[in-house]
Amino acid sequence: MTKQAIVYEGQDKNPEMCRVLLTHEIMCSRCCDKKSCGNRNETPSDPVIIDRFFLKFFLKCNQNCLKNAGNPRDMRRFQVVVSTTVNVDGHVLAVSDNMFVHNNSKHGRRARRLDPSEGTAPSYLENATPCIKAISPSEGWTTGGATVIIIGDNFFDGLQVVFGTMLVWSELITPHAIRVQTPPRHIPGVVEVTLSYKSKQFCKGAPGRFVYTALNEPTIDYGFQRLQKVIPRHPGDPERLPKEVLLKRAADLVEALYGMPHNNQEIILKRAADIAEALYSVPRNHNQIPTLGNTPAHSGMMGVNSFSSQLAVNVSETSQANDQVKQKSAFAPVVRPQASPPPSCTSANGNGLQGSLLGAEDAAVEKTNWPFCEVGGIFHFDELMLKKGTGKLCLGW
Known part of the structure; x- marks a missing residue:
C-alpha cells in the first residue's frame, strides 16, 4: 500500500470524463438528460447512505484515466478515500476496504469510519475509557421523549448511549457531556445506562441509572384520584379534570402554602392532596371554633x-x-x-x-x-x- 493517489492522465476532451472513478449518472445518456433509468441498481451509482457512518457506492474505473489502459497483470489493491484535500497522506475522513481493481472493472464497496480503537485513533483514547458520572435529570415518565444530559469523561463522536437494551440517538456536546432523548418504556422502574461504540460496551461495571415513573402507578394514580375530589373547581370545568390541570392547580396550592416548589413528583402529589383534603374535606370541630x-x-x-x-x-x-x-x-x-x-x-x-x-x-x-x-x-x-x-x-x- 503506497498511499499514493491515482490522478487522471488522459486527454482533456470531455470535462465530465476527466476523472478516475465514474458513476452511472456520468456514463448514462438518459441520466444525463434527467430521464428515468432502470439500470441504477446494476451499474455504478452515487453513494447510498446506509447509516450514520457507512456509505455504499458503485463505481467504475475510467479506462482512459491511465496511460497504460487495459487490464494490468498485477491487480493492485486500491482503496477509495474521502478527504478534504487531494493529499491522502494526512488526515482522511473515511476509507474503504481493500479491493482489486481492473481498469475496466467496477466494485461495490462501503466507506468505513475510522475506528478510535484502531491505531489511527488519537492517543488519548487508547488509555482513556468513557465513563458515566451523572445523569440529569435522573428520572422521567415512561412515555419517553425527555431530554437528558449524560455527564462523564472521555466521550467522543460516535459514542452511543444504551438505556437498558435500547440503543438511542445521542448528540455529543463536549467530551464530558452527551445529550440524548429517553426511549419509551412499557413498565416503570430503574434501568441501567451504559455506553457503546460498535461492538464495545463501556460502563458495564459502573453504569448510570435512570428511573422511569408511570402516571398510572398505584401511588401516583391514587394521588390523582384524591386531587380530583378536592382540587378547587372553576366555572366550566369538565367532570374529570385532565391530569396536567390537576398538577398545575396542586402546584399553585403547594407554592402558596410552602413558598417553594419541590422537584419530587410523588411528594408534590401527596402534599397537595393532603393540604387540599385538610382545607376542603375534613370536618371542623365547632367546639374548637368559638362564636x-x-x-x-x-x-x-x-x-x-x-x-x-x-x-x-x-x-x-x-x-x-x-x-x-x-x-x-x-x-x-x-x-x-x-x-x-x-x-x-x-x-x-x-x-x-x-x-x-x-x-x-x-x-x-x-x-x-x-x-x-x-x-x-x-x-x-x-x-x-x-x-x-x-x-x-x-x-x-
Missing part, C-alpha cells in the same frame, strides 16, 4: 360577593394602610354543599388549623402560625401580619 360573640372585638371588615352557589369573601385589616399591605390571591371559589353549616369567624394565631391538617409533612404549617383567611377557596395573605405572627382566621361555606 363571634365570645371573641375580642374584630377590627376588620368583611364583604361577601355571591356567584351562583359559590362564596367569595375578602377580608382586610382596616388598621393597615393600603401602601403597607400586600395581599396575594391565587385560587378560585369552591362549590360548597347546600347543607353546609353557617360561617363563623374567630380570632386565632393559626391554632384553629391544628387537628385538621393531615400527615407529619403538614406540621410546618402549624409551627409557623401563619394567619390567613380562607373562605370558599379564596386565600389572602397579609405579609405584615405574617411577620407579626398575628391575624384573623375566618371560616365560611
Whole structure:
C-alpha cells in the first residue's frame, strides 16, 4: 500500500470524463438528460447512505484515466478515500476496504469510519475509557421523549448511549457531556445506562441509572384520584379534570402554602392532596371554633360577593394602610354543599388549623402560625401580619 493517489492522465476532451472513478449518472445518456433509468441498481451509482457512518457506492474505473489502459497483470489493491484535500497522506475522513481493481472493472464497496480503537485513533483514547458520572435529570415518565444530559469523561463522536437494551440517538456536546432523548418504556422502574461504540460496551461495571415513573402507578394514580375530589373547581370545568390541570392547580396550592416548589413528583402529589383534603374535606370541630360573640372585638371588615352557589369573601385589616399591605390571591371559589353549616369567624394565631391538617409533612404549617383567611377557596395573605405572627382566621361555606 503506497498511499499514493491515482490522478487522471488522459486527454482533456470531455470535462465530465476527466476523472478516475465514474458513476452511472456520468456514463448514462438518459441520466444525463434527467430521464428515468432502470439500470441504477446494476451499474455504478452515487453513494447510498446506509447509516450514520457507512456509505455504499458503485463505481467504475475510467479506462482512459491511465496511460497504460487495459487490464494490468498485477491487480493492485486500491482503496477509495474521502478527504478534504487531494493529499491522502494526512488526515482522511473515511476509507474503504481493500479491493482489486481492473481498469475496466467496477466494485461495490462501503466507506468505513475510522475506528478510535484502531491505531489511527488519537492517543488519548487508547488509555482513556468513557465513563458515566451523572445523569440529569435522573428520572422521567415512561412515555419517553425527555431530554437528558449524560455527564462523564472521555466521550467522543460516535459514542452511543444504551438505556437498558435500547440503543438511542445521542448528540455529543463536549467530551464530558452527551445529550440524548429517553426511549419509551412499557413498565416503570430503574434501568441501567451504559455506553457503546460498535461492538464495545463501556460502563458495564459502573453504569448510570435512570428511573422511569408511570402516571398510572398505584401511588401516583391514587394521588390523582384524591386531587380530583378536592382540587378547587372553576366555572366550566369538565367532570374529570385532565391530569396536567390537576398538577398545575396542586402546584399553585403547594407554592402558596410552602413558598417553594419541590422537584419530587410523588411528594408534590401527596402534599397537595393532603393540604387540599385538610382545607376542603375534613370536618371542623365547632367546639374548637368559638362564636363571634365570645371573641375580642374584630377590627376588620368583611364583604361577601355571591356567584351562583359559590362564596367569595375578602377580608382586610382596616388598621393597615393600603401602601403597607400586600395581599396575594391565587385560587378560585369552591362549590360548597347546600347543607353546609353557617360561617363563623374567630380570632386565632393559626391554632384553629391544628387537628385538621393531615400527615407529619403538614406540621410546618402549624409551627409557623401563619394567619390567613380562607373562605370558599379564596386565600389572602397579609405579609405584615405574617411577620407579626398575628391575624384573623375566618371560616365560611
